[in-house]
Amino acid sequence: MTGAAHDFGFEHVPETDQSFENALAKARAGERLTVDDGVELITTGTDCEGIDPERKELVLEAADRRRAEMVGDEVTFVANLNNNVTTACNTGCLFCNFKNTAHLFESGSDADHGGFTKTPAESRDIVADAVEMGIYEVTSVSGLHPALVLDEEHREILESYDNPAAEVNYKPPEAYDTDPASYAEQLSAMSADGAHVHSMTPEEAHHAKRGTDWSYEEVYRRLADAGLASAPGTAAEILVPEVREVICPGKIGTDEWVAGMEGAMEAGLDVTATIMYGHVETEKHRVLHLDVVRDLQDRYGGITEFVPLSFIHQNTPLYDRGLVTGGASDDEDELMVAVARLYLDNVDHIQSSWVKFGNAKALKLLNCGADDLMGTILSEEITKRAGGGFGEFRSFDDYVDMITAIGRRPVERSTDYRTRRPIDPDDGPHGPTLGPRADGTPLLDGRRDPATADD
Ligand SMILES: C[S@@+](CC[C@H](N)C(=O)[O-])C[C@H]1O[C@@H](n2cnc3c(N)ncnc32)[C@H](O)[C@@H]1O
Ligand SMILES: Nc1c(NC[C@H](O)[C@H](O)[C@H](O)CO)[nH]c(=O)[nH]c1=O
Ligand SMILES: N[C@@H](Cc1ccc(O)cc1)C(=O)O
Ligand code: SF4
Numbered sequence: 001m002t003g004a005a006h007d008f009g010f011e012h013v014p015e016t017d018q019s020f021e022n023a024l025a026k027a028r029a030g031e032r033l034t035v036d037d038g039v040e041l042i043t044t045g046t047d048c049e050g051i052d053p054e055r056k057e058l059v060l061e062a063a064d065r066r067r068a069e070m071v072g073d074e075v076t077f078v079a080n081l082n083n084n085v086t087t088a089c090n091t092g093c094l095f096c097n098f099k100n101t102a103h104l105f106e107s108g109s110d111a112d113h114g115g116f117t118k119t120p121a122e123s124r125d126i127v128a129d130a131v132e133m134g135i136y137e138v139t140s141v142s143g144l145h146p147a148l149v150l151d152e153e154h155r156e157i158l159e160s161y162d163n164p165a166a167e168v169n170y171k172p173p174e175a176y177d178t179d180p181a182s183y184a185e186q187l188s189a190m191s192a193d194g195a196h197v198h199s200m201t202p203e204e205a206h207h208a209k210r211g212t213d214w215s216y217e218e219v220y221r222r223l224a225d226a227g228l229a230s231a232p233g234t235a236a237e238i239l240v241p242e243v244r245e246v247i248c249p250g251k252i253g254t255d256e257w258v259a260g261m262e263g264a265m266e267a268g269l270d271v272t273a274t275i276m277y278g279h280v281e282t283e284k285h286r287v288l289h290l291d292v293v294r295d296l297q298d299r300y301g302g303i304t305e306f307v308p309l310s311f312i313h314q315n316t317p318l319y320d321r322g323l324v325t326g327g328a329s330d331d332e333d334e335l336m337v338a339v340a341r342l343y344l345d346n347v348d349h350i351q352s353s354w355v356k357f358g359n360a361k362a363l364k365l366l367n368c369g370a371d372d373l374m375g376t377i378l379s380e381e382i383t384k385r386a387g388g389g390f391g392e393f394r395s396f397d398d399y400v401d402m403i404t405a406i407g408r409r410p411v412e413r414s415t416d417y418r419t420r421r422p423i424d425p426d427d428g429p430h431g432p433t434l435g436p437r438a439d440g441t442p443l444l445d446g447r448r449d450p451a452t453a454d455d
Helices: 020-029 035-042 053-071 120-133 152-159 164-168 183-191 202-207 216-226 241-247 254-266 283-300 330-343 354-365 382-386 396-405
Strands: 074-078 080-082 137-140 196-199 228-231 270-277 303-310 372-375 409-413 420-422
Touching: 020 035, 020 053, 035 283, 035 330, 053 330, 074 420, 080 120, 120 137, 120 183, 137 183, 152 164, 183 196, 183 216, 183 228, 202 216, 202 254, 216 228, 216 254, 254 270, 254 283, 270 283, 270 330, 283 303, 283 330, 303 330, 303 354, 330 354, 354 372, 354 396, 372 396, 396 409
Parallel strands: 074 372, 074 409, 080 137, 137 196, 196 228, 228 270, 270 303
Antiparallel strands: 409 420
């Protein structure tokens, strides 16, 4: 257990009948690991207290070797921006400080909440400027704003309820200062200038079907028709019910998250998968989570990357209420990435998130099993609002310098990794080339701040 300040009485604790040595031998031989094997590796052995530094190095080495066998020496990254639509959300996850309670956004409220809602026109302008700079992916994850609906048909269904606010978490746009319109309109606006739109987590898809009997597949098909190109597998957190009950009781459950991801893949979309770890969970929960992801990938095969998101604790209810004393240690971050690489034998890419880890640790994690270094993102709200301070932008030159400094090869990729452009470090300055308006010109260093997007 990491920063957990309490005994939560969890059923799943890190105890096994396996030995560390056996688990390591299986990992080295490329055999498929069991949950017990994973627990032995991520704890560096349940026979000793704490993390054993020598055993840890053996696990990291095995993962680094597996990475080299699976994907070689390239380190990929994408030219993207984050354009989150709204921070209004009533779900109340205890690890999240991105959200603001939705009633603060209602017309007449003078609360200074520091959050935002964008109209489709604003989203389009922000993405259009980024596409002009050479960017080709927009990632958009948002709060579950009560006025946000899938499309106008969905709005009519929600409005037909007697008390939509209480029954289906719906309030009409007129109740709010800013109208976010529908998911379909936002996606259409964000895709209008040719960017690949990576959006609609299973939690958001659940919001986009509330009050209806539509399947996830049907919802994702409509979203794809509106401009959606792939879906982020956030909202995963820890895919074990007893942990979700503590950190996000208002969120969809594990089975529903899996059903959402299946629906996205049935609709023909690529997806990613994440884990948010380092709060109240045990090492056993982390491995059970990996098992859910591996099983999903066995059945569907559409997961392009796995992203370990280390919990940022500073400004969160979990920390304020004394449920955790901090986040994951460096050892835990390294072992999380390494065991993800070894356990997920069917997912090609493991992402190292410089937003969560900072540059130094993000680079170190590329030697522990990771092979992707995220994207340029241009702006960031989730980590920043939670108290993280690693910034919001990496230029192509930064990327090339960082990746060559650790002796690896920088490669610009598309969101789905199918298009890849190896970069010659000596042929700078570097900029994106894969976007509709990308001609290799470096991205501006003074990237835009969404608050001044109209300037
Ligand atoms: C902020 S939500 C936005 C999308 C949507 N509301 C949802 O929950 O899927 C996206 C993800 O950010 C991550 N996140 C939120 N707060 C975090 C924190 N304090 N540290 C690390 N990751 C966090 C969680 O994994 C969460 O699923
Ligand atoms: N790990 C984080 C990401 N990852 C997403 C990537 O930037 C990219 O959208 C994805 O790899 C698909 O191409 N984004 C964040 O904003 N923060 C992270 O910590
Ligand atoms: N938005 C998530 C990160 C993320 C987004 C999209 C992905 O496909 C993966 C991860 C965060 O910052 O916490
Ligand atoms: S993680 Fe998503 S659903 Fe949960 S409170 Fe934050 S924005 Fe809302």
